[in-house]
């Protein structure tokens with residue numbers, strides 16, 4: 112047995128890979144014969160696989176992998192490695208395949224997608240972003256062509272017609288947000304011909320942990336019916352003059368801020384002697400709090416960037432601009448006022464969906480990622496998915512050096528710069544991972560001051576991504592990057608054409624340096640994973656200080672330590688403190704995820720009831736039939752006047768309108784309920800139970816109410832020029848809709864939020 116095959120056998124906690132490994136030999140045995148076929152004959156072989164149902168029987172699985180391997184060799188010039196085929200088989204079995212960076216997940220995913228498609232399943236390959244959706248679909252297209260499978264992709268710019276065409280393909284590549292928003296928009300369709308997304312078949316998720324865990328922390332929201340918000344420039348100006356420590360205090364974790372007594376006095380005076388806590392005008396205090404939040408807790412170039420006159424959020428786990436993301440509850444407007452940019456529209460939430468609810472619609476789910484084991488528990492709990500750990504094609508020889516620990520940030524930075532200078536002198540390429548944009552710029556300036564030239568990759572210059580990454584493995588290259596470099600980037604040793612590869616290999620390959628550990632070990636691993644791809648030499652090391660936010664916030668009660676003259680902590684057990692801090696941070700993130708899920712469970716169930724009814728109105732004549740029963744005279748009169756078809760059309764529009772409007776109101780009620788529910792923490796009652804206890808009765812009678820309102824509108828709607836004018840009767844749909852992801856709890860965990868709210872309500876620390 113080849114070494115790579117032996118290693119593939121699996122690790123504890125992983126699903127058993129032996130059944131797949133056993134098939135590798137028979138797959139290889141098919142190679143000679145398939146190699147002799149013409150392209151047309153090979154396509155015909157693939158088509159033959161479509162004669163049976165899923166799952167694949169042993170012989171068919173062998174044939175699929177063998178045909179797929181031959182097709183990839185011809186179409187892409189790449190013969191899939193054994194480990195890639197094991198990945199394909201794990202995916203076809205509905206697993207999360209953990210495969211390291213650069214192992215060729217794109218190809219493994221495409222072969223599995225084709226396998227599902229050949230058996231008549233519609234496959235959605237869920238990519239991390241639009242750029243990768245397009246790149247991967249186009250890259251794999253020749254392979255799909257040869258296998259006789261159609262492929263499409265969806266980008267943000269696509270209109271409804273283009274989307275429909277892309278979804279009509281057997282395999283469609285799209286980001287989770289595009290997919291989610293298409294599903295949400297479809298839920299508001301008033302004509303079956305407007306629907307875009309077909310019934311779900313298979314979800315094959317790339318970078319599965321990122322989508323299933325990180326993205327799943329916030330629901331996708333569809334908003335519409337805009338009402339411009341006033342930009343509170345005056346309040347932004349006022350808080351700009353306040354001083355930290357004197358007028359306001361920020362808690363240790365930077366998650367909550369409150370005015371001090373001096374601050375309260377200063378604000379009251381600046382506003383002309385108002386009483387912030389007066390019961391007469393309760394609108395001022397929330398405005399002050401919002402402006403203060405925006406001022407004190409949100410930093411430009413850390414939490415957001417200002418580009419093209421707009422405030423753009425930075426996605427925490429990826430370091431990229433989160434295109435459609437906004438902050439909730441007026442915070443967006445407060446940050447816009449702070450930055451002096453025009454206030455963007457706010458709107459009414461029309462509907463929302465969690466990533467879980469979106470993906471659990473698919474009868475078959477599977478995915479791939481380099482870092483799944485760390486979240487295996489969550490994948491099982493939330494998605495019923497098991498992880499298959501597939502070892503690399505060539506053993507990973509990257510050396511992950513232990514962290515270097517420093518007392519202060521300054522000493523850490525000095526040490527990092529000194530190390531860069533020393534290693535750079537040998538010609539070895541270096542990649543430095545930072546936590547945010549501001550940090551990446553500061554490090555770059557510092558290096559420049561030392562005469563070390565570097566390229567910078569962050570959310571501000573993401574257009575440069577491809578060329579910067581292409582050269583990051585070149586001899587003598589220094590690249591500073593935020594988490595952007597963490598996913599889907601292939602750093603080749605010796606530069607883009609790998610011409611200098613041997614010289615770079617001699618220096619030791621890529622050296623990855625982390626400027627502080629990330630809030631999750633998966634992010635650390637992704638950064639490390641940029642080095643050592645496909646058996647390349649390389650190493651990684653993180654530089655950490657006690658002052659790092661992760662450590663300060665999550666391991667506050669620290670023991671003493673001895674330091675060297677350079678400020679390096681000598682006690683190795685201090686690394687445990689750092690690891691512990693990271694685990695605490697991970698626990699918090701998991702709690703956020705769990706909360707989003709818990710609070711949305713009941714909402715999803717209720718939404719299901721509405722959708723089922725809605726579908727009968729949309730596709731059948733349920734609305735018309737109901738109105739004929741509820742308003743028999745008016746119905747008969749209208750049929751007489753304008754004809755049955757026109758009455759049915761109006762009945763559909765009116766009934767759908769009231770269902771949708773009822774849902775918007777219900778969602779708004781639930782959002783308010785959830786806001787207030789945190790305060791019940793103090794009453795020692797379980798807020799989730801309280802929420803469910805009130806959300807359930809509030810939904811009772813939902814369908815009856817919508818039906819009664821529809822009858823009212825139906826009775827009132829006038830006939831104009833032979834048509835029932837539903838608009839005059841108040842049936843108006845938002846002319847524009849837009850989409851975003853809200854950050855449900857941008858700053859804190861549930862408990863801290865409750866405490867924070869109470870503190871701000873009392874105005875005291």
Ligand SMILES: Nc1ncnc2c1ncn2[C@@H]1O[C@H](COP(=O)(O)OP(=O)(O)OP(=O)(O)O)[C@@H](O)[C@H]1O
Pocket residue numbers: 189190191192195210211212213214215216217218481598599600601
């Ligand atoms: N069987 C193969 N033979 C040769 N090259 C391959 C093979 N499979 C993939 N590659 C190459 O390996 C590189 C990495 O592939 P890919 O981007 O799919 O990796 P990945 O696993 O998605 O990595 P990442 O975690 O960085 O996203 C690509 O340049 C691809 O062309």
